[in-house]
Amino acid sequence: MKKHFLFASVFLVSITLSGQNERYVAAMEKGLAILDTARTSGGFLQASNHFERIANVEKQAWLPGYYVSYSNMMMATMYMQEGKLEQCAAHLDKAQTFLDAVKILAPEESEVYTLQGFIFQGRIWDNPMVNGAKYSQLSFTTLDKAISLNEDNPRPYYLKGQSLLYTPTFYGGGPKTAMPLLQKADEKFESFQALSPLHPNWGAGTNKWMIEQAQKMEQSGN
Amino acid sequence: MRPIFTFALILSLFQLTAQTIIVSGAVKSADGQPVIGANVFLKDTYDGTSTDGSGNYSFSTDVTGAQVLSISCIGYENYEQPLVLSNENIAINIQLKPTATELDAVVITAGAFEASDERKGVVLSPLDILTTAGALADIAGAMNTLPGTQIVGEEGKIFVRGGAAHETKTFIDGLNVQNPYSSTLPSIPARSRFSPLLFKGTTFSTGGYSAEYGQALSSALLLETQDIAPKTITGISLMSVGLGLSHTQNFGKASLAVSTDYINLAPYTHLVKQNIDWVKPFQGIGGQVVFRYKTSETGILKVQASGSSNGFLMNYPNADNVALRNKLSLNNDNYFGNASWKEIVGKNWTLFAGAALSQNSDVIESNFGLDTREVAAQGKVTLKYSGKDIGIKFGAEYWNTGFKERFQDESGMVFKTELNDQYAAFFSESEVSLSPKVAFRAGLRLEHSALIQDWSLAPRLSAAFKTGNYSQVSMAYGTFYQKPENTLLRYNTKLDFERAAHYIVNYQVMQNRRTFRIESYYKKYKDLVQYAENEVTHSTNNGYGAAWGMDVFYRDQKSIKYGDFWISYSFLDTRRKYLAFPVEATPNFASRHNLSVVYKHWIQRLTTSLGLTYSYSSPRPYDDPNAAGFMTGRTSPYNDLSLSASYLTNILSNFTVLFISINNLPGFNNTFGQQFSNTPNAEGDFTGIAVRPPAKRFFFVGMFVSIGEKWGTN
Numbered sequence: 062m063k064k065h066f067l068f069a070s071v072f073l074v075s076i077t078l079s080g081q082n083e084r085y086v087a088a089m090e091k092g093l094a095i096l097d098t099a100r101t102s103g104g105f106l107q108a109s110n111h112f113e114r115i116a117n118v119e120k121q122a123w124l125p126g127y128y129v130s131y132s133n134m135m136m137a138t139m140y141m142q143e144g145k146l147e148q149c150a151a152h153l154d155k156a157q158t159f160l161d162a163v164k165i166l167a168p169e170e171s172e173v174y175t176l177q178g179f180i181f182q183g184r185i186w187d188n189p190m191v192n193g194a195k196y197s198q199l200s201f202t203t204l205d206k207a208i209s210l211n212e213d214n215p216r217p218y219y220l221k222g223q224s225l226l227y228t229p230t231f232y233g234g235g236p237k238t239a240m241p242l243l244q245k246a247d248e249k250f251e252s253f254q255a256l257s258p259l260h261p262n263w264g265a266g267t268n269k270w271m272i273e274q275a276q277k278m279e280q281s282g283n
Numbered sequence: 284m285r286p287i288f289t290f291a292l293i294l295s296l297f298q299l300t301a302q303t304i305i306v307s308g309a310v311k312s313a314d315g316q317p318v319i320g321a322n323v324f325l326k327d328t329y330d331g332t333s334t335d336g337s338g339n340y341s342f343s344t345d346v347t348g349a350q351v352l353s354i355s356c357i358g359y360e361n362y363e364q365p366l367v368l369s370n371e372n373i374a375i376n377i378q379l380k381p382t383a384t385e386l387d388a389v390v391i392t393a394g395a396f397e398a399s400d401e402r403k404g405v406v407l408s409p410l411d412i413l414t415t416a417g418a419l420a421d422i423a424g425a426m427n428t429l430p431g432t433q434i435v436g437e438e439g440k441i442f443v444r445g446g447a448a449h450e451t452k453t454f455i456d457g458l459n460v461q462n463p464y465s466s467t468l469p470s471i472p473a474r475s476r477f478s479p480l481l482f483k484g485t486t487f488s489t490g491g492y493s494a495e496y497g498q499a500l501s502s503a504l505l506l507e508t509q510d511i512a513p514k515t516i517t518g519i520s521l522m523s524v525g526l527g528l529s530h531t532q533n534f535g536k537a538s539l540a541v542s543t544d545y546i547n548l549a550p551y552t553h554l555v556k557q558n559i560d561w562v563k564p565f566q567g568i569g570g571q572v573v574f575r576y577k578t579s580e581t582g583i584l585k586v587q588a589s590g591s592s593n594g595f596l597m598n599y600p601n602a603d604n605v606a607l608r609n610k611l612s613l614n615n616d617n618y619f620g621n622a623s624w625k626e627i628v629g630k631n632w633t634l635f636a637g638a639a640l641s642q643n644s645d646v647i648e649s650n651f652g653l654d655t656r657e658v659a660a661q662g663k664v665t666l667k668y669s670g671k672d673i674g675i676k677f678g679a680e681y682w683n684t685g686f687k688e689r690f691q692d693e694s695g696m697v698f699k700t701e702l703n704d705q706y707a708a709f710f711s712e713s714e715v716s717l718s719p720k721v722a723f724r725a726g727l728r729l730e731h732s733a734l735i736q737d738w739s740l741a742p743r744l745s746a747a748f749k750t751g752n753y754s755q756v757s758m759a760y761g762t763f764y765q766k767p768e769n770t771l772l773r774y775n776t777k778l779d780f781e782r783a784a785h786y787i788v789n790y791q792v793m794q795n796r797r798t799f800r801i802e803s804y805y806k807k808y809k810d811l812v813q814y815a816e817n818e819v820t821h822s823t824n825n826g827y828g829a830a831w832g833m834d835v836f837y838r839d840q841k842s843i844k845y846g847d848f849w850i851s852y853s854f855l856d857t858r859r860k861y862l863a864f865p866v867e868a869t870p871n872f873a874s875r876h877n878l879s880v881v882y883k884h885w886i887q888r889l890t891t892s893l894g895l896t897y898s899y900s901s902p903r904p905y906d907d908p909n910a911a912g913f914m915t916g917r918t919s920p921y922n923d924l925s926l927s928a929s930y931l932t933n934i935l936s937n938f939t940v941l942f943i944s945i946n947n948l949p950g951f952n953n954t955f956g957q958q959f960s961n962t963p964n965a966e967g968d969f970t971g972i973a974v975r976p977p978a979k980r981f982f983f984v985g986m987f988v989s990i991g992e993k994w995g996t997n
Binding site: 084088103106107109110111113114115117118151152155194195198199229230231232233 | 329330933
């Protein structure tokens with residue numbers, strides 16, 4: 062009887078555990094679907110809220126918090142483009158708060174450093190004249206660290222290239238310096254294999270678009 | 284039986300989770316507006332949703348029992364509400380409280396202008412100081428475009444609300460700077476000794492400032508130095524007046540910067556007509572070392588040291604004998620060192636410890652001789668507690684200062700003075716926010732000077748109330764004490780502290796990159812030093828005075844694309860009876876109306892920044908011994924229109940700025956009153972010589988090259 066009970070309870074526990082894992086995977090997949098279809102700040106907010114709910118439960122998993130941070134970074138990008146600097150700063154703050162928690166869970170993760178480099182780029186937008194020098198430097202050193210942790214990660218190359226593309230030529234930026242990095246990122250995107258379907262795998266499309274922009278800028282002599 | 288019981292329990296748990304119910308409701312802000320996009324969820328479950336465009340939410344869940352409904356949204360405090368879920372749908376409406384973010388919370392602004400990169404909601408950024416046309420990267424020059432200041436062209440120093448120049452004290456990282464300005468002679472305007480590039484934050488208080496600072500009757504200029512230099516970079520400056528070299532090395536946890544500059548105005552004074560008969564125009568050499576070390580994640584050690592040596596020689600008109608011109612020279616040597624350490628010690632507590640040393644020597648030679656040597660050593664410790672709604676700061680400081688003077692008059696008689704003082708002060712201040720809309724600050728400062736054997740206890744109070752989402756009213760009151768100047772104490776050390784009381788009301792609106800401020804003040808002077816029987820040797824503390832006025836400031840970074848401007852207007856009405864004043868009168872450094880318009884424009888196509896500054900100051904009084912009455916002379920009004928342009932480019936792919944600047948472009952004739960002979964001439968008149976700027980216009984051309992690592996290279 063005892064043996065039977067032991068067997069039964071182990072069986073039940075493992076069902077519950079795998080059920081939990083399935084639930085986690087399903088919830089993450091749903092979140093990634095929201096993220097994939099998000100085109101507006103409202104869409105990214107849906108994704109951020111969804112991942113935040115998962116992050117609140119799965120305190121040992123770094124991916125939910127990572128996607129909260131990433132969604133807020135995307136919102137910050139959109140608010141910046143709309144000239145809404147106060148909202149932009151608020152979402153950068155939120156992206157940073159969640160990434161700080163993720164850093165403790167995954168301190169040696171290239172993707173985490175990549176996103177940190179992206180957030181630092183965001184800080185420049187708030188006031189380029191004032192923040193430009195400090196955060197460009199911080200962003201580049203952080204992205205370099207991301208590369209050193211995983212040389213196959215295309216995203217730090219893409220972010221460096223993107224940043225250089227929009228850095229004035231007199232500061233050492235411009236399409237000529239950006240292009241090699243964007244092309245390197247493109248090659249790496251071709252061969253990049255994410256660890257799982259839940260792991261970060263964004264940026265390939267935007268990188269292609271950046272290459273087109275860089276070519277246009279070079280042709281128009283900017 | 285037990286296993287079966289457990290088994291049943293597990294089964295029942297499964298059964299419990301099978302029920303699905305709907306949780307719904309609306310989320311609103313305190314003012315009844317729907318909160319859109321709030322995250323509403325059951326704590327420790329995946330179940331939840333975001334509020335829609337009307338603030339409504341609805342989600343299904345299969346958990347039951349005691350749960351916590353949790354809501355989070357940017358701009359609002361997190362909200363949690365316990366609830367018990369059974370097998371029925373449930374509706375809950377929620378009201379969220381807005382968060383007191385740094386930008387929204389009320390800030391005590393009475394009397395203070397802050398420039399910072401790090402804090403939000405400040406009026407200026409450090410870059411604004413650097414790029415103000417006409418100021419030529421001089422901190423004092425830039426501050427003189429802010430309201431509350433009176434332009435005194437022949438001095439170049441900061442004069443605040445009817446106060447003399449020495450009533451404004453400069454503090455670097457909390458430590459007093461003994462000689463903030465370059466040494467000069469009459470009619471040659473001084474410049475700040477420190478480059479604005481050294482500082483990441485500037486707070487210019489025109490009154491009512493914190494109990495942490497003392498010995499300034501009118502104003503405190505608080506400069507906070509940069510942290511670790513982020514980049515390794517070499518800088519070369521080629522200027523029409525000299526050259527400079529600098530190197531900054533970043534070591535990760537530390538940085539070291541060394542720089543040196545050589546200034547020689549001789550070539551320039553040959554090219555541009557001067558009002559001064561130079562024999563040897565200004566020439567000087569200076570050096571600086573700046574070291575930063577991150578002592579821990581939260582601690583930083585800052586050390587800076589600088590030294591400079593400079594001088595000039597000119598022929599100076601002698602009002603007593605117009606045919607005669609006296610040689611007049613000044614040689615200055617200045618050394619300054621400042622070290623400070625800041626660390627978070629325990630939760631909410633910050634410790635600051637700092638020390639500074641300085642030595643200044645001025646040697647003036649003419650038909651008389653005057654050698655002045657000042658030394659100062661000081662230390663300061665503060666401990667700060669920062670809680671959620673309460674902040675407490677207390678500390679102590681100690682200054683040991685020495686003043687030595689040797690004066691030799693025309694006949695060869697020598698007069699020597701030596702004054703040493705030990706000054707100690709203790710202060711405590713607390714700031715309380717009753718809500719995001721109301722803040723109070725109360726402080727007390729106790730001071731003692733051994734030299735004059737006087738104690739003082741200075742209370743400081745201020746408060747701020749939010750009157751709308753973007754507007755606020757602040758008020759400040761304070762008593763301020765200052766030891767009389769050494770030039771007075773030399774004759775009499777039995778004097779007491781001079782004192783001033785400030786009453787300030789301020790209204791500020793800041794919205795959408797536009798700032799409007801209006802501030803009114805009343806300042807009452809007491810115990811000012813006054814000569815008895817017109818003799819400096821018989822001085823008392825019987826002098827008094829008052830100042831009142833209105834300062835208006837408007838800044839707009841929004842209305843003009845790539846443009847940014849500010850307008851400052853100051854009205855001042857002040858009179859005092861002090862020193863040798865026979866009657867109450869407006870002192871020579873006080874002008875009634877001051878106006879500054881600063882405009883900056885960025886031309887994207889030319890990668891050039893243009894700056895334009897117009898300054899006006901109404902006539903100031905001066906005493907004309909030939910006229911009846913006291914202080915009846917009037918200087919000309921002061922007008923200045925300065926233009927500057929910075930072209931950003933690269934030389935061999937090194938970032939380069941080409942800078943040109945012209946002060947007083949239209950060539951306004953500014954005179955600063957007259958200097959009179961000591962004795963009347965044969966007709967019984969005192970001969971007057973007009974005091975003018977050293978030259979009508981000032982041109983400056985410079986090229987600044989930064990040689991550093993290229994972005995993105997790995």
